[in-house]
Amino acid sequence: MVVWSSFLEIGVASIDIEHKHIIDFANLIEQTSELQQARLYDDKMLNNLFIIFRVHFQKEEYLMSRLKYPAIAQHSAEHETMLTRFKICMSDYKAVQNISPLMELITEWADIHITKHDMSLAAFIQQNKLVKQKKA
Ligand SMILES: [Fe+2]
Numbered sequence: 364m365v366v367w368s369s370f371l372e373i374g375v376a377s378i379d380i381e382h383k384h385i386i387d388f389a390n391l392i393e394q395t396s397e398l399q400q401a402r403l404y405d406d407k408m409l410n411n412l413f414i415i416f417r418v419h420f421q422k423e424e425y426l427m428s429r430l431k432y433p434a435i436a437q438h439s440a441e442h443e444t445m446l447t448r449f450k451i452c453m454s455d456y457k458a459v460q461n462i463s464p465l466m467e468l469i470t471e472w473a474d475i476h477i478t479k480h481d482m483s484l485a486a487f488i489q490q491n492k493l494v495k496q497k498k499a
């Protein structure tokens with residue numbers, strides 16, 4: 364289980380909402396993967412999570428491009444690497460029904476990508492004040 368906390372909030376409401384949604388969805392998949400009768404739905408749920416993950420990255424990349432964010436190349440490359448790793452986790456799950464590698468990836472995304480790359484993007488957004496910010 365990946366635990367959401369205020370430590371993961373970057374202060375841009377539209378992005379924070381998606382981060383929390385992704386974490387909630389991943390936790391739900393982990394829970395259902397433990398139920399034998401839910402196994403039939405796991406592939407579809409994983410595919411949906413992948414799409415949500417990818418669309419979230421695309422939105423950040425569009426935002427970075429619109430704001431001419433200086434670190435766009437590095438941040439986008441991190442997204443690409445994570446999507447590739449996500450696909451490997453999906454294949455592994457289909458082969459051996461082990462959800463742990465995917466949950467480790469989501470944990471790493473939350474603990475490292477959000478707190479480093481997304482937090483830097485949020486600081487840049489707040490400097491530019493171009494996106495509606497989360498109220499304190
Ligand atoms: Fe993000």
Ligand SMILES: [Fe+2]
Nearest residue numbers: 423438480481
């Ligand atoms: Fe990101």
